[in-house]
Amino acid sequence: MINPNCRSSDRCEASLTLPVSIHSLATATPLHVLDQTTGAQVAEQLLGGAFEDFARLRAIYGNAGIEYRQLARPVDWYTEPRSIVERTAVYLEVALDLFIEASEKALAEAGIAADEVDVIVTVSSTGIATPSLEARAMGRMGFRSDVSRVPVFGLGCAGGVSGLGLAAKLARVGQGATVLFVTVELCSLALRTENVGKADIVSTALFGDGAAACVIRAGDEGFTQIAGSAEKTWADTLDIMGWQMEPAGLGVVLNRAIPAFARKEFRGAMEEMLAPQNLRIDDVDRFVCHPGGAKVVDAIEAALTLPQGSLNEEREVLRRHGNMSAPTALFVLDRVRKEGLPPLSVMAALGPGFTASTVTLRSAA
Structure with a gap:
């Protein structure tokens, strides 16, 4: 466990100099696949009326360098207006499932059990969960009741790198703590069909949903x-x-x-x-x-x-x-x-x- 009240300066200094390693890395995506051609067609159906020049904007889909994306829900789900209550319900369901899938894969690769995790860092900016995702996962995964939880919101696209850096710092000061870093994003839930602008065209051509998890530890070797x-x-x-x-x-x-x-x-x-x-x-x-x-x-x-x-x-x-x-x-x-x-x-x-x-x-x- 992290001990912020480390009383031995020698021990604290030694822990800060330990190498921090990534022991495993796992990814997960939802089951619903959207090809870019269908994505352009659906976007035109939903958003095209807001733009006189949508035919020209349609080129964004071909130039995005994307063939497929994975979505939290089948594409038809997005063609109906959805309230923040509906979007949040999907986030809580799908983000939690992806959190658990990626985490279980990462723990298995590292050869450790969930109750060996001391700290969980969760990065997500595409939905609001209070209690946060790692708390919701505890009953299904078997984390210890005294595990330290560090949910982080607002990092967006930088979250995978910033969150990994934060997890490494926590492992370094944690005197051998095992840190599970998980990031989950469901970008597709941000689709809007009112007051749309060109940024919405770009986002419907670009964003997908997914999750990743790492096990990080100080003092021994990973990959x-x-x-x-x-x-x-x-x-x-x-x-x-x-x-x-x-x-x-x-x-x-x-x-x-x-x-x-x-x-x-x-x-x-x-x-x-x-x-x-x-x-x-x-x-x-x-x-x-x-x-x-x-x-x-x-x-x-x-x-x-x-x-x-x-x-x-x-x-x-x-x-x-x-x-x-x-x-x-x-x-x-x-x-x-x-x-x-x-x-x-x-x-x-x-x-x-x-x-x-x-x-x-x-x-x-």
């Missing part, structure tokens, strides 16, 4: 070590990405300038975040990035001066799942680690704030 983490938040950028509350629920805020912003700002931000770790961009063998969209992936490659195609695993996750918000970066990490992680990798994501987040990974060559 990679978390060597550091960092964040940078830009001033006066609250309008770039996020949610606004509406009568039907959460409405998307998504600025079309994100790819241009990333192209201009991301390299400098990365240099700032790596410098305290005595690292430079050229030291990194592989960037593992959240694929916010096809244009965002292109912009990150350009900003970091990476060879074209360096982020093809990111594009493949986007093609198969769309942007699932926070879990997406972990889907990419899962693909990269199965190929073999190089000695030094940096996970990176952009999210509401507007914030860039990184986690530095060191693995055996």
Whole structure:
């Protein structure tokens, strides 16, 4: 368990220097699959009347780099108006099921039981659950009654990376604590059919639903070590990405300038975040990035001066799942680690704030 009142300075200092490792990584998606052609047709049916030029906007679906996405409900469910009560009921049901599926897979891979978990960090920004998801999962999973619960809301697309960094810090100060990190997002529940704008067209072309989970522990070896983490938040950028509350629920805020912003700002931000770790961009063998969209992936490659195609695993996750918000970066990490992680990798994501987040990974060559 985490002990915030550590009384031995030597013991506290020793715990802070222990390596923190990821011991397992698992992903989960809902069963309902939406192909992009059908998605464009349904969007035109629901949203097309709000735009005189929807035929031109329809090209967004073809240019998104996405073939399939997974949704919390069958596509027909989204064609009817849904209240915030209905959306919340679906969130509580489906998000909990995905939380448990991803968690059970991660625990099984790590070879530990649920009652061996000391801390649970849950990141989710697409629904409201109080009690939070890990509390709702306790009876079904068998977590101990004294497990520490850390639910985190509002990180959006950066949540997979920021949450992983937070989980690593808790493992490091926890004197050998086992931390389960879980992120679940049901982006499809934010579909709105009233007062729609172009951001809604982009979101219906881009977002899907999914979950991921990791087991993190200090003091022994996993498949990679978390060597550091960092964040940078830009001033006066609250309008770039996020949610606004509406009568039907959460409405998307998504600025079309994100790819241009990333192209201009991301390299400098990365240099700032790596410098305290005595690292430079050229030291990194592989960037593992959240694929916010096809244009965002292109912009990150350009900003970091990476060879074209360096982020093809990111594009493949986007093609198969769309942007699932926070879990997406972990889907990419899962693909990269199965190929073999190089000695030094940096996970990176952009999210509401507007914030860039990184986690530095060191693995055996």
